[in-house]
Amino acid sequence: MIPVWAQLTYLGAAACFVLALKGLSSPRTARAGNLLGAAAALVAMVVTFIVYDLDHLGLILAAIAVGCIIGVPAARRVAMTAMPQLVALFNGVGGAAAGLVAYLELSAAPTVFPLAAGVATVAVGGVAFSGSVITFLKLQELITTRPVTPPAGPVLFAASLVVTVVLGVIVYADGGGAGWLGALLGLVALVVGVLLVLPVGGADVPIVISLLNAFTGMAVAASGYVLGNALLLIGGTLVGASGSILTRLMAQAMGRSVVSILFGAFKGGSTAGGGVVSERPVRSAGADDIAIMLAYARRVIVVPGYGLAVAQAQHTVHELVELLEKRGVETAYAIHPVAGRMPGHMNVLLAEANVPYEQLLEMETANGQLRTADVALVVGANDVVNPAARTSPGSPIYGMPILDVDHAAAVVFMKRSMRPGFAGIENELLYDPRTTLLFGDAKASLTALVSAVKAL
Amino acid sequence: MDPSIALLTIFVLAVFTGYEVVSKVSSTLHTPLMSGANAIHGIILVGAVIVAGQADGAGELIVGLVAVVLATLNLVGGFVVTDRMLEMFRAKKAPQQVEAGGAE
Numbered sequence: 001m002i003p004v005w006a007q008l009t010y011l012g013a014a015a016c017f018v019l020a021l022k023g024l025s026s027p028r029t030a031r032a033g034n035l036l037g038a039a040a041a042l043v044a045m046v047v048t049f050i051v052y053d054l055d056h057l058g059l060i061l062a063a064i065a066v067g068c069i070i071g072v073p074a075a076r077r078v079a080m081t082a083m084p085q086l087v088a089l090f091n092g093v094g095g096a097a098a099g100l101v102a103y104l105e106l107s108a109a110p111t112v113f114p115l116a117a118g119v120a121t122v123a124v125g126g127v128a129f130s131g132s133v134i135t136f137l138k139l140q141e142l143i144t145t146r147p148v149t150p151p152a153g154p155v156l157f158a159a160s161l162v163v164t165v166v167l168g169v170i171v172y173a174d175g176g177g178a179g180w181l182g183a184l185l186g187l188v189a190l191v192v193g194v195l196l197v198l199p200v201g202g203a204d205v206p207i208v209i210s211l212l213n214a215f216t217g218m219a220v221a222a223s224g225y226v227l228g229n230a231l232l233l234i235g236g237t238l239v240g241a242s243g244s245i246l247t248r249l250m251a252q253a254m255g256r257s258v259v260s261i262l263f264g265a266f267k268g269g270s271t272a273g274g275g276v277v278s279e280r281p282v283r284s285a286g287a288d289d290i291a292i293m294l295a296y297a298r299r300v301i302v303v304p305g306y307g308l309a310v311a312q313a314q315h316t317v318h319e320l321v322e323l324l325e326k327r328g329v330e331t332a333y334a335i336h337p338v339a340g341r342m343p344g345h346m347n348v349l350l351a352e353a354n355v356p357y358e359q360l361l362e363m364e365t366a367n368g369q370l371r372t373a374d375v376a377l378v379v380g381a382n383d384v385v386n387p388a389a390r391t392s393p394g395s396p397i398y399g400m401p402i403l404d405v406d407h408a409a410a411v412v413f414m415k416r417s418m419r420p421g422f423a424g425i426e427n428e429l430l431y432d433p434r435t436t437l438l439f440g441d442a443k444a445s446l447t448a449l450v451s452a453v454k455a456l
Numbered sequence: 457m458d459p460s461i462a463l464l465t466i467f468v469l470a471v472f473t474g475y476e477v478v479s480k481v482s483s484t485l486h487t488p489l490m491s492g493a494n495a496i497h498g499i500i501l502v503g504a505v506i507v508a509g510q511a512d513g514a515g516e517l518i519v520g521l522v523a524v525v526l527a528t529l530n531l532v533g534g535f536v537v538t539d540r541m542l543e544m545f546r547a548k549k550a551p552q553q554v555e556a557g558g559a560e
Contacts, residue, residue: 017496018477021474021478021493021496024485024488024492025477025478025480026481026485027484030485034488034492034535034538034542035539037496037535038535045501048502052506055509055510056509056517056521059517060505060508060521063521066525067528068532070529070533071530072532072533075534075537083487083491086533086537087534090534094494094497094498094526094531096523097500097530098503100504101504101507110460112460114460209490210490213493213497217497220500221467223500225464225467227506227507229502229506230463232502233463233470234470235496236497237470237474238473239497241471241474242474242477244475245475245478245479246478246489249481250483253486337483344485348544349544351544
């Protein structure tokens with residue numbers, strides 16, 4: 001039993017975690033909330049080293065140092081566009097750590113609840129780890145972002161799930177004794193994680209990250225239960241519960257249900273539209289023509305998407321908008337809740353480019369203003385402005401709330417190519433007579449526009 | 457109360473707390489909130505350190521140390537990347553709100 005003062009410190013740290021989450025839910029207090037969470041974690045670590053009777057101290061400290069040496073630069077240097085992948089990876093290794101901790105405790109865990117929790121943690125930790133690795137690979141585009149549905153996918157998935165449960169029961173009945181059984185359980189759980197995430201389409205991946213985040217939280221909570229450590233229990237449970245809500249909120253923002261995201265691809269037909277390039281005619285123009293269109297418009301609304309982020313063009317688009325403002329054009333940015341790769345990702349990217357917060361319109365406001373806009377300038381966005389979400393019930397994005405750029409008097413699309421967006425769906429709007437395309441890398445095109453507007 | 461029931465009680469209460477704390481949050485903050493929550497479950501490092509410190513034999517020690525490295529990545533990396541994200545939200549009108557100091 002650890003001393004009372006240490007238990008009280010753990011309790012304080014747990015309370016700080018609650019406050020940290022609370023802080024993170026409001027823009028003004030978010031940063032302080034995060035720092036509070038970090039401080040609480042640091043204090044809890046120090047207490048752990050003081051009160052527990054630990055061997056191998058040197059090795060443990062070295063392992064922590066290794067983690068810091070890899071983790072801090074990765075977190076510091078990652079491009080803001082690649083951040084979702086990194087979060088997925090951090091989540092995955094957390095799940096793996098929880099699984100390993102529970103695995104080591106299996107043989108020591110008392111029966112009924114703690115042992116059952118330990119067995120469950122090995123399995124859930126494995127799922128969270130392999131699932132997160134797959135989401136990382138998808139977001140990094142190391143494997144295809146389109147849903148992968150092996151022919152026997154549902155059968156394989158169900159089979160691996162059954163094997164996991166059966167193995168779990170065996171390990172439990174065995175009292176967690178034989179180490180190799182627990183290891184086998186973890187390995188099968190890895191297969192479950194892979195099969196769970198592979199069929200998920202690219203645009204839905206962020207929601208899956210959030211779901212796996214909740215899984216890891218639960219795994220951490222359960223391993224805290226096994227260890228009899230209240231801090232782990234509370235911290236993990238908070239994340240598990242809040243992560244589940246967050247997953248639902250994100251799914252709602254995209255007009256999807258969590259179940260349809262996970263298993264929709266198996267129903268067939270829902271992933272219509274291939275990655276094929278259509279041969280239909282489109283209207284394209286050069287930067288000079290578009291510059292005139294923009295400079296003499298009364299109201300221009302910029303719709304930034306992931307393409308803007310990849311091209312690192314946040315600053316250039318801000319420059320263009322400032323130029324237009326100087327010429328008396330009313331401008332604003334319309335931000336779709338899932339613009340970028342994750343909900344809120346685009347706000348982060350534009351904030352990085354010093355775009356004033358007031359210029360960022362949320363979807364409902366933006367849709368009101370788009371009706372009276374002369375030009376909607378779509379920079380590297382596609383799926384979030386695809387009218388198929390309103391008009392074609394067969395489309396995988398049908399029902400997703402979109403920005404109604406088709407209500408503007410004219411639409412300018414800046415695109416690298418005619419390739420469909422992340423969700424792999426054709427966009428009818430590209431062929432609309434009111435639409436003009438400006439081909440090229442978003443940054444290069446925007447730079448050309450800036451100099452063309454200056455020259456007017 | 458039986459200790460394992462006491463822990464179960466804590467668990468149930470924490471579920472409700474977690475649920476309530478984030479139930480009303482704007483989509484702007486979904487990403488940082490997810491990332492921050494992600495960092496919080498990195499507290500599994502406490503558990504990893506305990507099992508590594510009580511490991512018997514080389515096999516257990518190696519597994520424990522791997523868990524420590526992974527948990528550290530989760531905890532430290534998670535808080536740092538969240539802080540970087542939130543740095544971007546610094547309101548220009550009120551820079552004094554931002555607290556100084558680095559993230560752990």
